[in-house]
Amino acid sequence: xxxxxxxxxxxxxxxxxxxxxxxxxxxxxxxxxxxxxxxxxxxxxxxxxxxxxxxxxxxxxxxxxxxxxxxxxxxxxxxxxxxxxxxxxxxxxxxxxxxxxxxxxxxxxxxxxxxxxxxxxxxxxxxxxxxxxxxxxxxxxxxxxxxxxxxxxxxxxxxxxxxxxxxxxxxxxxxxxxxxxxxxxxxxxxxxxxxxxxxxxxxxxxxxxxxxxxxxxxxxxxxxxxxxxxxxxxxxxxxxxxxxxxxxxxxxxxxxxxxxxxxxxxxxxxxxxxxxxxxxxxxxxxxxxxxxxxxxxxxxxxxxxxxxxxxxxxxxxxxxxxxxxxxxxxxxxxxxxxxxxxxxxxxxxxxxxxxxxxxxxxxxxxxxxxxxxxxxxxxxxxxxxxxxxxxxxxxxxxxxxxxxxxxxxxxxxxxxxxxxxxxxxxxxxxxxxxxxxxxxxxxxxxxxxxxxxxxxxxxxxxxxxxxxxxxxxxxxxxxxxxxxxxxxxxxxxxxxxxxxxxxxxxxxxxxxxxxxxxxxxxxxxxxxxxxxxxxxxxxxxxxxxxxxxxxxxxxxxxxxxxxxxxxxxxxxxxxxxxxxxxxxxxxxxxxxxxxxxxxxxxxxxxxxxxxxxxxxxxxx
Amino acid sequence: xxxxxxxxxxxxxxxxxxxxxxxxxxxxxxxxxxxxxxxxxxxxxxxxxxxxxxxxxxxxxxxxxxxxxxxxxxxxxxxxxxxxxxxxxxxxxxxxxxxxxxxxxxxxxxxxxxxxxxxxxxxxxxxxxxxxxxxxxxxxxxxxxxxxxxxxxxxxxxxxxxxxxxxxxxxxxxxxxxxxxxxxxxxxxxxxxxxxxxxxxxxxxxxxxxxxxxxxxxxxxxxxxxxxxxxxxxxxxxxxxxxxxxxxxxxxxxxxx
Numbered sequence: 001x002x003x004x005x006x007x008x009x010x011x012x013x014x015x016x017x018x019x020x021x022x023x024x025x026x027x028x029x030x031x032x033x034x035x036x037x038x039x040x041x042x043x044x045x046x047x048x049x050x051x052x053x054x055x056x057x058x059x060x061x062x063x064x065x066x067x068x069x070x071x072x073x074x075x076x077x078x079x080x081x082x083x084x085x086x087x088x089x090x091x092x093x094x095x096x097x098x099x100x101x102x103x104x105x106x107x108x109x110x111x112x113x114x115x116x117x118x119x120x121x122x123x124x125x126x127x128x129x130x131x132x133x134x135x136x137x138x139x140x141x142x143x144x145x146x147x148x149x150x151x152x153x154x155x156x157x158x159x160x161x162x163x164x165x166x167x168x169x170x171x172x173x174x175x176x177x178x179x180x181x182x183x184x185x186x187x188x189x190x191x192x193x194x195x196x197x198x199x200x201x202x203x204x205x206x207x208x209x210x211x212x213x214x215x216x217x218x219x220x221x222x223x224x225x226x227x228x229x230x231x232x233x234x235x236x237x238x239x240x241x242x243x244x245x246x247x248x249x250x251x252x253x254x255x256x257x258x259x260x261x262x263x264x265x266x267x268x269x270x271x272x273x274x275x276x277x278x279x280x281x282x283x284x285x286x287x288x289x290x291x292x293x294x295x296x297x298x299x300x301x302x303x304x305x306x307x308x309x310x311x312x313x314x315x316x317x318x319x320x321x322x323x324x325x326x327x328x329x330x331x332x333x334x335x336x337x338x339x340x341x342x343x344x345x346x347x348x349x350x351x352x353x354x355x356x357x358x359x360x361x362x363x364x365x366x367x368x369x370x371x372x373x374x375x376x377x378x379x380x381x382x383x384x385x386x387x388x389x390x391x392x393x394x395x396x397x398x399x400x401x402x403x404x405x406x407x408x409x410x411x412x413x414x415x416x417x418x419x420x421x422x423x424x425x426x427x428x429x430x431x432x433x434x435x436x437x438x439x440x441x442x443x444x445x446x447x448x449x450x451x452x453x454x455x456x457x458x459x460x461x462x463x464x465x466x467x468x469x470x471x472x473x474x475x476x477x478x479x480x481x482x483x484x485x486x487x488x489x490x491x492x493x494x495x496x497x498x499x500x501x502x503x504x505x506x507x508x509x510x511x512x513x514x515x516x517x518x519x520x521x522x523x524x525x526x527x528x529x530x531x532x533x534x535x536x537x538x539x540x541x542x543x544x545x546x547x548x549x550x551x552x553x554x555x556x557x558x559x560x561x562x563x564x565x566x567x568x569x570x571x572x573x574x575x576x577x578x579x580x581x582x583x584x585x586x587x588x589x590x591x592x593x594x595x596x597x598x599x600x601x602x603x604x605x606x607x608x609x610x611x612x613x614x615x616x617x618x619x620x
Numbered sequence: 621x622x623x624x625x626x627x628x629x630x631x632x633x634x635x636x637x638x639x640x641x642x643x644x645x646x647x648x649x650x651x652x653x654x655x656x657x658x659x660x661x662x663x664x665x666x667x668x669x670x671x672x673x674x675x676x677x678x679x680x681x682x683x684x685x686x687x688x689x690x691x692x693x694x695x696x697x698x699x700x701x702x703x704x705x706x707x708x709x710x711x712x713x714x715x716x717x718x719x720x721x722x723x724x725x726x727x728x729x730x731x732x733x734x735x736x737x738x739x740x741x742x743x744x745x746x747x748x749x750x751x752x753x754x755x756x757x758x759x760x761x762x763x764x765x766x767x768x769x770x771x772x773x774x775x776x777x778x779x780x781x782x783x784x785x786x787x788x789x790x791x792x793x794x795x796x797x798x799x800x801x802x803x804x805x806x807x808x809x810x811x812x813x814x815x816x817x818x819x820x821x822x823x824x825x826x827x828x829x830x831x832x833x834x835x836x837x838x839x840x841x842x843x844x845x846x847x848x849x850x851x852x853x854x855x856x857x858x859x860x861x862x863x864x865x866x867x868x869x870x871x872x873x874x875x876x877x
Contacts, residue, residue, distance in 0.1 A: 223782050281755065310767060313770045315775060465709035465713070465837065467707075467709050468688065468692075469687075469689060470804070471754060584694065
């Protein structure tokens with residue numbers, strides 16, 4: 001959209017001529033150091049990046065939720081720094097008009113901010129060149145199927161949009177991917193990717209790699225067969241689909257597949273590591289994050305839990321659930337796979353973010369992939385091969401003893417395995433894991449990874465009658481509660497080279513927001529009470545905080561405004577699995593609601609109320 | 621057997637004899653697509669029972685439709701958009717329940733022409749036959765037959781079907797995809813009648829598999845906790861209309877134990 005030819009084509013010669021006139025007229029303004037941002041948008045200034053590879057490195061903008069393909073969520077902007085952040089103030093706000101969990105990251109492209117709301121998934125474009133950033137347009141896909149609300153496990157969230165080629169791409173809870181003209185808000189295409197009648201939905205943010213939009217699915221609770229789909233970025237046509245269970249041909253496993261560990265080698269493991277036919281309903285959805293390494297030309301993404309099935313009914317490793325893929329984006333061809341939690345017992349979805357770094361490991365510079373995983377370990381993997389270089393606990397763990405680096409396998413503790421009629425106490429981490437989807441940030445300045453996470457355990461006990469779709473059964477009573485120390489959340493700085501915690505901030509509630517790191521040595525995150533906090537990147541010292549209207553479970557971002565100032569934005573609006581007790585108005589006395597999470601969150605309603613609002617901050 | 625009329629019946633009759641001031645609405649929440657229980661065309665047996673009771677209460681049935689999945693009670697009864705759910709387990713923690721109005725069981729479903737004669741979960745043939753069960757997938761738990769079979773080492777021969785599409789598992793028996801399926805009675809009874817081949821339904825024994833895995837459930841109507849007035853009213857109706865309710869359940873082939 002930003003190259004001259006495209007602009008001419010788009011606007012037509014007539015309008016282009018008008019633009020030229022304006023550009024000419026604008027010259028004198030530029031000499032005063034100010035410019036018409038409106039004109040900058042039309043005029044193809046040479047500094048404007050057109051290529052997504054360059055755009056993701058442009059710290060003035062924020063074109064994908066994780067900031068860049070390496071998913072560092074680090075910006076080199078340093079106008080706001082550890083010394084002056086105490087002066088940060090609200091620049092403007094924007095109500096999303098929704099009161100479900102706001103998990104998305106806003107995007108900033110070409111002086112426009114894009115925000116996608118929870119279901120019914122409205123996309124707003126806000127004009128950053130105007131005072132107060134008024135909405136330019138909004139877009140909502142037609143005829144959304146509200147039954148999607150009934151199949152979403154964990155609130156009606158959306159984790160954000162992605163920009164490429166003049167289009168904004170985002171997914172809807174009812175299983176579509178939408179491409180919208182970033183300038184006009186006109187629909188370019190809509191593609192139905194998943195099938196709600198099979199319990200499938202979409203909550204993840206797409207990632208655009210070359211001319212492909214990569215989209216994952218949700219709905220592991222319903223016997224969905226998880227997959228990643230690549231759509232043509234111009235037409236929405238499906239180019240490939242890689243399943244996470246079933247025969248090798250369905251999983252796009254071919255001659256190029258070379259997993260590092262023996263247990264991932266062999267034909268059709270996606271069938272053979274299951275009892276007959278169970279792979280057809282085996283779960284392993286893709287509702288989390290996708291990263292991309294342009295040099296190795298590999299995309300990386302995790303797979304969710306197997307299911308829905310009691311674990312004793314699915315003996316075996318249940319490939320390819322609870323693991324991570326490296327694939328070629330052009331073909332979907334699998335290159336390697338590693339399984340965090342073979343034969344998962346705890347709903348420990350392996351879908352968290354993967355941060356791609358080059359780090360000195362035992363005296364050698366290694367291209368690594370760092371993954372703070374739901375099962376409680378920070379993994380450092382060689383991202384070319386899938387070898388585990390280290391796996392170190394960052395949270396309290398009672399369910400496993402560690403990771404055997406020779407075999408790559410998690411070492412489970414048998415007495416913590418849940419089963420019907422069995423009372424098992426102190427299962428740590430519980431189902432949401434030591435860390436759920438909320439993404440970490442990495443600062444190359446400090447060399448530290450900033451990990452938002454939970455400190456929770458659960459008991460599985462008792463029996464209660466349950467009823468679903470007209471089928472009665474006896475359910476186990478799962479109740480979560482604070483882990484050791486009594487606090488339910490932490491925000492940690494982690495040194496991935498020496499595999500150790502550097503500092504840790506205790507939070508009353510699980511930290512369910514993303515992290516943002518900046519070159520100003522300030523790290524941002526939000527609490528579920530609604531505090532948006534800035535802390536010193538080296539020490540964790542609290543430098544500034546602001547109480548937003550609702551709990552924060554969104555992903556903070558930063559950008560350079562058309563006035564040259566650095567801004568920080570975050571969505572406030574409690575919800576998600578952890579916050580459903582407020583956004584879904586669950587009965588806090590019913591501890592088993594939200595799959596037992598409500599027990600740990602029963603007091604959240606005392607600290608916050610629901611309501612989606614975007615906040616943007618700047619220095620005075 | 622004729623029931624003795626309770627004094628409450630007389631009180632209710634008198635109350636009902638009063639001309640209604642404004643049309644009363646019995647606000648029911650139900651699944652719009654879950655036969656044999658209910659659907660938006662009101663063809664399910666719960667729809668029929670709701671209509672029966674509403675008539676007695678000089679009320680219209682007003683439906684709020686919501687899929688009976690996770691969050692059903694939260695989004696319906698607890699959200700205040702309705703006052704009554706026609707079918708819930710009698711010891712359901714999420715609602716206050718009336719007395720039970722039927723008791724059903726999980727049943728073995730097999731083709732009659734196979735003459736399998738299976739009655740017990742301990743039948744050794746369940747380890748080798750292809751056995752269909754429904755799966756749920758919440759909170760580490762599953763349907764009672766799924767657990768009972770796993771506890772007996774029947775794993776590789778078990779096939780799973782979604783609870784959200786009960787027709788599929790009964791179809792699988794009729795087609796011969798599985799030798800036998802273990803299905804909740806009301807669903808088995810209804811869908812077995814739609815099949816072209818005769819199917820045989822046999823209640824599962826034991827009724828409670830040890831240590832505590834019940835295959836038999838009492839079903840009540842559910843109201844919001846604290847709404848004792850409506851619960852008492854519905855309790856009286858269940859007493860009064862027991863015979864009619866039984867006839868409706870028979871029409872839909874609901875096995876009772």
